[in-house]
Amino acid sequence: MRTTLLAASLAALLATPALTTGALAQDVTLRLAHFAAETHPGHIAAQQFADNVKERTDGAVEVELYPANELGSPPEQLEQTVLGAIDMNLPTQGALDKYEKAFGTVMTPFAFKDYEQAHAVLDGPFMEWVAPKLEEQGLVMLSNWEYGFRNITNSKHPIETPDDVAGLKLRTPPELQIVAAVEGLGASATQIAFPELPNALNQGVVDGQENPVGVIYHFNLDDFQDNLALTRHVYNSMVHVINKDSFERLTPEQQEIVREESGKAGALMRELVAAQEEDELAKLEERGMTITRPDLAPFREKVAGSDAMKRVTEYTGEENMAKFQSFLGN
Incomplete structure (x- = not known):
């Protein structure tokens, strides 16, 4: 149909x-x-x-x-x-x-x-x-x-360290970079179409998901998720x-x-x-979400120590990655 x-x-x-x-x-x-x-x-x-x-x-x-x-x-x-x-x-x-x-x-x-x-x-x-x-x-x-930096929500527990991500079953879109990031942090990634996400969260098909703050707020994902960690693991x-x-x-x-x-x-x-991100975070807290702002250095180190960068480089091409890294001053 x-x-x-x-x-x-x-x-x-x-x-x-x-x-x-x-x-x-x-x-x-x-x-x-x-x-x-x-x-x-x-x-x-x-x-x-x-x-x-x-x-x-x-x-x-x-x-x-x-x-x-x-x-x-x-x-x-x-x-x-x-x-x-x-x-x-x-x-x-x-x-x-x-x-x-x-x-x-x-x-x-x-x-x-x-x-x-x-x-x-x-x-x-x-x-x-x-x-x-x-x-x-x-x-x-x-x-x-x-669109924004992407952050992790889940229904199990607050996230303060990379170890708190390990073992979580997270919904991600199919983009390899996002999958590599969450798997590099020790979570398992499951692809579910976004329109089906609220129902999947409600039924416990996955423990959580990741998205920019605005998406989490405007689509009321806090109805199904208790915890939001500002991991800022991928920007797009x-x-x-x-x-x-x-x-x-x-x-x-x-x-x-x-x-x-x-x-x-x-x-x-x-x-x-x-302008809206901090206001949306405050409103999410008012609606009952626990929000953590972890030190991101250990998260970066854990992903860097995984095969995430290798996977992304293989996907985008070594020449493309080298060009992009030059824009970052790396």
């Missing part, structure tokens, strides 16, 4: 006038699909982007938003964007590395010490390096947005991409507006995530 619905959705999208090659640049509708909840900073930023593009183009370019996986799972959305059935998407590096392995280096365990370092690297040398590679896949990279962000053919339908002036407003939306999301 899922395959049939997706096929029907693709057929309907491809049949619409906005996606035909004859669509006029001065009258374009662009579809932007993403996975964030409507209350999440990602959607708020997307709404600002849509409003500003429409205003600055005098309504000639309109952006329709499809949040919360409305047009399919994150991998399906990205695939549809590559094919041109969806015009724009906000995938993470973990989705993009299926098309270009260089993106996978961003999610190297404990690569960044803070948000400032991550932003400087991603907006500077990293983007200069990967944007041309992505165009070869039919996507134009507009800007880096935000949303990346605003547009199908290359869709981008080339725009006039040069419209393209510049889209690029500028994408950057402004990404900056807004970064501000919102930073």
Whole structure:
């Protein structure tokens, strides 16, 4: 049934006038699909982007938003964007590395010490390096947005040391970097689709999971988890991409507006995530969660002493990893 619905959705999208090659640049509708909840900073930023593009183009370019996986799972959305059935998407590096392995280096365990370092690297040398590679896949990279550092929750006990992670059964997305990080800390990783996660946590299929604070808060994962540890083991962000053919339908002036407003939306999301994170942590505590802020040095050391880095390097490629490490000053 899922395959049939997706096929029907693709057929309907491809049949619409906005996606035909004859669509006029001065009258374009662009579809932007993403996975964030409507209350999440990602959607708020997307709404600002849509409003500003429409205003600055005098309504000639309109952006329709499809949040919360409305047009399919994150991998399906990205695939549809590559094919041109969806015009724009906000995938993470973990989705993009299926098309270009260089993106996978961003999610190297404990690569960044803070948000400032991550932003400087991603907006500077990293983007200069990967944007041309992505165009070869039919996507134009507009800007880096935000998602955040990932943290571990569980229903068993508070986490203060790496030993507290050992033995936990944690849900992770399928990205190898995240799997390698939690397994490097001694946990076992189980892949469960995100929409099925609340039920899996409720039924005790897994002991816990890992995600940025905003995801834990906005999706009410504290309903099923008592403990949150700010392990910050992997960083990743949303990346605003547009199908290359869709981008080339725009006039040069419209393209510049889209690029500028994408950057402004990404900056807004970064501000919102930073501003809301401490507030969300306080509210999670008020709702009954025990939150720990462990010393991360032992966590980094344990992962470094495991085979996690070897696994990630083999996945991304030694040349790509060496290039990425040079951006970090390593």
